[in-house]
Amino acid sequence: MGSNQADGLSPGKLRVLIAGAGIGGLTAAIALRQQGHCVELFERSRFAEEIGAAIHLCPNANSILHRLGIDATKFGAVEAEKLREFTPSGEHLNTVDVKGNSAFWRHRWLLVHRAHLHEALKAAAQAPGSGIPAQLHTSSKVVDVNPSLATITLENGQTIHGDIVIGADGVHSSIRSKLPGAEHIFPFSSGKNAFRFLITRQQALDDPDTHDIAAHFGALDLWDSPDRRIVIYPCSNNDMLNFVCIHPDTLTKIEKESDWNQQVGKDALLEVFGDFNPQVVKLLEKADPQTLKLWPLLDMDTLPTWVNERLAVIGDAAHPFLPYRASGGAMALEDAVSLGVMLSGDVEPKDIPMRLKLYEKARHERATRIQQMTRDSGKGPIGPEKGKTPLNQVYIKSLTFQATEMIMYIYGHDEFDHSTHILRQHLWRQDPNIYWRQPIVFGPMPGPRQDFNGRSRASASLKSTFKTASIKFKTSRTLLQNLLPNNSYSFISPSTVAYASFSQTTLDRMDWLGGGGYRHFGLYIHGVQYKTASGNLVKGTYLPILFENLADPIVSGREELGMPKLYTAIDVHQRNQSHHVHTSWEGAVWGHFSWEDLIDEDPTGDTGTIGGTQDDGILVYRYIPKVGREFKGQPEAEYPVFVPHAQESKVVASRVMRVRRTKRARVEIDALNWESLPTLYHVIDRLAEIPIDEIIEGKIVEGEGVPDVSSAMRIE
Template identity: 30%
Template sequence: MTPPSLHIAVVGGGIGGLAAALAVARAGHRVTLVERATRFGEIGAGLQLAPNASLALEELGVLDAVQRSAVAPPRLVMMDALSGEQITALDLRGSTYRDRFEHPYLVTHRTDLHGALLAACEAHPSIGLRTGHTVTDAVQTPSEVHLCFAETSERLSADAVVAADGLHSRLRRLLVDDGDPVCSRYVAFRGALPVSSMTGAMSRHASSESVIVWAGPRMHLVQYPVRRGELYNQVAVFESDHYVPGSDDWGTEAELEERFAGACRAVRDALPLVARDRRWPLFDRLPVTDWVHGRIVLLGDAAHPMLQYLAQGACQALEDAVALGRALGEHADPRDAFSSYAGPRSERTAEIQTGARRFGEICHLDGMGAVMRNQLLSTRTPDDFDDIAWVWTPAPAPASSATR
């Protein structure tokens, strides 16, 4: 029996919020999405979409649109940032990969993924989109939630609310008393440049279409092409020695140059081409299980912000959205749906949050630790996915789940 249609408000117009709105609408409900910015958009550069994310995009009906601009890299390669030697690589197009995961590993520009989700939401008749609405409070009654906004005295009433408002979620504070996000003391400089402007070794790297991770002591560099191979995405990450809580005077360009000074020639040559217009301090939180507060539920970074070392931030938000849509398609009471969604999802994302921290430590080893890492990983064959398969393989959907 199909549950009656509900009115669900989604707070946040990023990748997680748009995906949630689309999943909920496809489950047969009416959605109003509110975004505090005056126009929809994403900042940043590239992101990786492992097969669990591709599966989620397929279930949301947007995989084909995303693939029109995304790149399917042939390999995922880890290099030693000091010696320039290859440590290990995984074959992302071979039969072993295809048989095990079925869905492609993609890399895309963040704005391209966001644009595909936004277009799908704009086209769906059950989704309303409102910009310029900053949520300041959520008042619950036994039967609904009233959202209050900074820009207007008008309230938005809905049967339930999905908080997808990111790392610094205002609505999370109503549910979880765990203070501010945790700064890792690492910072990223990132951006994408036209491949046509690249020469020499950089051009050869781009033409390979592989995802390359140069791992070094307390730093790393990630490279891969996006947007049909027209742009080359680069992310330089390093730990700052000058971090001070509450200060913005750390993780500077001078520190970037200093931290990468001992890197191999290929990394040093790439560094001047890394965008410097903005620095991105890297935050996460310890896992929590209390995502639900009556008729309000958390999703994406509002629920489980994670460090980027497993490249799963956007992937897990997409998984969240699909799971939430399924739950709201099976339960008449949104509170029951939220509990059904949050239980399994909080367990899985907790493992990935802590796994991302561990992988970051492995990536940034120095001295004998790095030597042992390289020796161990060098024995892995290109079709050995055993250590990452648990991340790339989401839990199967219940047999009764279906979307419309």
């Protein structure tokens, strides 16, 4: 078995080697094959023995199965309907309506036979369907791993090469020792053992002494004392009852050579729990000695890390759980789906170590915290002080105030969504120069200067087209002076004569708009300079207002560049020798601009700047208000911005293809009234004040290559 390249896998598809084919390993295989990777599982056993126990599929676990296309009710899973709690003597403490609260969760709380779940996962991993079916090798014990090379060595000496190794080999993992800091971390007894067995529900129903306990389908029953606990719940279409009987390990003995699934006599079970309620003891007597098993409940110190280069561990290999919050299997499922998210179909082999660190980031803290919750939950009920509140009230109060937080944290979680968010945040941070603007929760914002992944659109902008129709006119400097934002801006010439242009540009074949385009219209005041605090002068054309007919460029220009943009409708009518522009808002026309008797001229030497005339660049003023009524009139940000044409041409060079000029150009602006222009009247009224002393020229310039304005810079 060779490497990714040697076996001819397509780029981005990984060879994944999984040691262990339990619940965690099989779920990881399903998640990773669905990403298109080539998955092989190596299981030390032959799956000859059925695991005789049931397992909870709490809402957070069931959501993962649904995500992978697995419906547990199709192989016997039943819904948990109620949780009943009793003292060892049989006194009823509390009943929780689990099914009645099911609307709180997106997915139901199910109870399933572990062997049935395992078979379903095994089938889903290997069946035809999404991705490449996983290969399962039984009787294939992994005895060594090379985290750097992603190789495994089997007991027979065979070495297998992959791109990544996943250790899902259980609580007694041999792979765990390959993790930094884990060399001396081993599982140890929690101080508790557990009897596990199943009986048919009919056995209990047929006995008058136990009928009442078994009569409630979907019920989870709990008999709890400070040191012992009996849990009974159904599975297999409500036909079977699963028993977990937890007790101090001093009361039973585990043989080292079979410490994970030891057969034990019924006498030991009855001796440990013989003083419990007679009905419960009668149920215990129905255990089949051939299937009654004794399991040690193992704990382990927290691993400092779950990953090492191209190796990761999941499930009990990373974090063995005590069976108090129905979370051992759920955490293995969450680990598996997290790996499926982090190792997406487009991941490259070089990215594997970082992606595994992201997996650990998503999972380590949560699993460690829930581990501690299960330890705390195994300490038994809180007893009353003598002469104080009865036990049942104390216990219910404890359940309400102590368990609610745990329930919300454990079950109110979807690991697919959580890991997806962490991966996205990581990918977004890879380019520190990406533009971010509202709404930021969806990631970097694509626009004229970048795509969603932060890649420049400059090369695509070379194919975009522009048509700029401008009317340059002579006007009053003293009036235009009032449109400058502060005293740092001034006209270069002290003359009372100034020059300005109304300029309308139509853009098309814009890559960032899917090949479409938009129009903008602005007032460009020529011959303006900005004086910095140090006395330096920045000269250019000042842009007090730019109207556009599409929201996307308005938002990107305002937020990324500080441009003074507003919306207006812009209609263009072009004929052979004439050009007409009408500007309006919701049907109220406020501007008419026309070019008549247009004559073609040699385009050589014309750069086609958006202001319609040659200058050093565009001056604008950025202003962002503070939020809050008490901050009215106060800026959050306020500073000058300059767009140098020389720098812009280096990013995207424009090529002028046609120039037409005329002396017959006309400007008509009617501010109408506040009712007609409720958001624009104050702007249009000021534009209408501008006197047109003389039309200098009308010009229409057409070409390719639209600058992306990425050279915009804050002056100071």
